[in-house]
Amino acid sequence: MNPRERADVAHVKGQTVISQGDEFIVVGHAEVKAVAQDPDRFSSQVSAYLQIPNGLDGEEHVQARELIDGYLEPTRVLKYLPQFHAAAADCLEAAVEDGHIDDIDGLAVRYAVGAMQGWLQWPQHLTQRLVDWIDANNRARGSGDKEWHGWVAEEFDDIIRIAVEEAPEGSETHLLATQHGLEHAEIVSILRNWTAGDLGSMAKCIAVMAVAFADAPELQQRVRTILGQENQQEPVHPEFDAITNEILRLDNPFVSNRRITTCPVELGGTQIPEGARVHIHWTGANRDPKVFDQGFAPTQHAEDNLVWGTGPHFCPGKTVSLLELRAFWAEVLPRFEVVPVTADGHALQGMRSVDGGWDKAPVRLAAR
Numbered sequence: 001m002n003p004r005e006r007a008d009v010a011h012v013k014g015q016t017v018i019s020q021g022d023e024f025i026v027v028g029h030a031e032v033k034a035v036a037q038d039p040d041r042f043s044s045q046v047s048a049y050l051q052i053p054n055g056l057d058g059e060e061h062v063q064a065r066e067l068i069d070g071y072l073e074p075t076r077v078l079k080y081l082p083q084f085h086a087a088a089a090d091c092l093e094a095a096v097e098d099g100h101i102d103d104i105d106g107l108a109v110r111y112a113v114g115a116m117q118g119w120l121q122w123p124q125h126l127t128q129r130l131v132d133w134i135d136a137n138n139r140a141r142g143s144g145d146k147e148w149h150g151w152v153a154e155e156f157d158d159i160i161r162i163a164v165e166e167a168p169e170g171s172e173t174h175l176l177a178t179q180h181g182l183e184h185a186e187i188v189s190i191l192r193n194w195t196a197g198d199l200g201s202m203a204k205c206i207a208v209m210a211v212a213f214a215d216a217p218e219l220q221q222r223v224r225t226i227l228g229q230e231n232q233q234e235p236v237h238p239e240f241d242a243i244t245n246e247i248l249r250l251d252n253p254f255v256s257n258r259r260i261t262t263c264p265v266e267l268g269g270t271q272i273p274e275g276a277r278v279h280i281h282w283t284g285a286n287r288d289p290k291v292f293d294q295g296f297a298p299t300q301h302a303e304d305n306l307v308w309g310t311g312p313h314f315c316p317g318k319t320v321s322l323l324e325l326r327a328f329w330a331e332v333l334p335r336f337e338v339v340p341v342t343a344d345g346h347a348l349q350g351m352r353s354v355d356g357g358w359d360k361a362p363v364r365l366a367a368r
């Protein structure tokens with residue numbers, strides 16, 4: 001069962017917290033908010049590894065966020081919108097064959113890497129290594145193979161070391177590495193957070209959106225129209241952002257984050273002991289029928305949408321992510337129709353991922 005189905009089954013049974021051995025998976029909307037907004041009882045210090053800022057609590061976390069939020073401020077990331085457009089146009093040109101693109105998942109990964117390189121100015125010779133790394137990371141995650149996990153972590157550290165060494169003066173990577181008196185391990189940790197997990201998340205968001213557009217041609221046309229009049233001076237596009245958030249709410253590929261209890265807690269009628277691992281299931285919370293009706297309603301559901309989290313660890317990458325998604329679709333939609341069928345009209349078969357989103361999205365881009 002994929003995480004979305006699993007959460008839906010729990011909702012039907014009326015479960016808000018699922019006990020699994022000595023771990024707890026929180027799928028109820030109210031309960032997820034209660035966990036994410038209470039860092040005193042649900043600590044983020046879940047890993048032995050340095051994770052800045054997501055593994056920090058309290059004042060240490062506040063200080064790390066001050067530094068990081070500065071880099072991710074809407075007006076600052078807006079400067080990279082032209083690079084995101086260029087990355088999308090390049091990827092499309094490279095992927096198109098006989099007027100169509102079959103492998104949307106591969107396209108999405110290449111774009112996620114290209115956009116990030118535009119933003120952080122990592123050298124082009126790292127492109128293939130980053131693409132291969134995303135694949136290895138995705139496969140290692142489900143394998144339970146410790147040696148492979150170790151290799152994946154080391155390979156990423158090596159990529160970051162090269163990116164920092166070769167960072168052009170004045171680039172965001174260079175500024176981060178030189179302006180804050182950070183230790184090498186801290187720089188690696190911050191950059192890993194901006195890139196490692198999020199390259200995969202960005203690619204998965206694109207696939208989920210592609211499926212939504214293929215299934216709803218009118219919605220696709222609406223997005224094509226509004227992005228045809230895109231104002232590139234604005235970091236926020238209220239209608240595009242609201243539609244994107246609603247698509248991702250219904251099929252959130254960024255499934256979960258962990259916490260650890262600092263004291264015994266009662267949550268949704270479940271007793272959780274001190275020191276227990278708690279999984280915030282964003283995908284489940286975003287589909288809680290107690291909060292959301294069945295429909296597709298970007299404006300009405302906006303206030304309760306938890307795609308970008310809530311509480312002190314709320315995603316600082318929201319604006320840059322929405323800008324990257326906007327640039328991608330602004331380049332795709334004038335050139336292509338997103339369709340759920342093969343060239344001879346047969347319905348495409350997709351494969352959902354056990355980690356959320358799609359392993360193979362059932363869509364094709366057909367030249368318009």
Ligand code: HEM
Nearest residue numbers: 053054194198201202254257307308309313315316317321
């Ligand atoms: C592409 C889709 C993305 C989604 C759906 C997403 C979602 C989230 C969510 C739900 C959290 C909260 C985690 C928690 O409470 O433990 C989070 C945290 C975070 N996100 Fe994102 N994110 C995305 C992309 C990005 C990008 C592109 C960046 C960086 C540029 C980024 C940087 C971060 C960081 C640094 C945190 C940790 C914040 C903290 O601990 O204070 N995210 N993200």
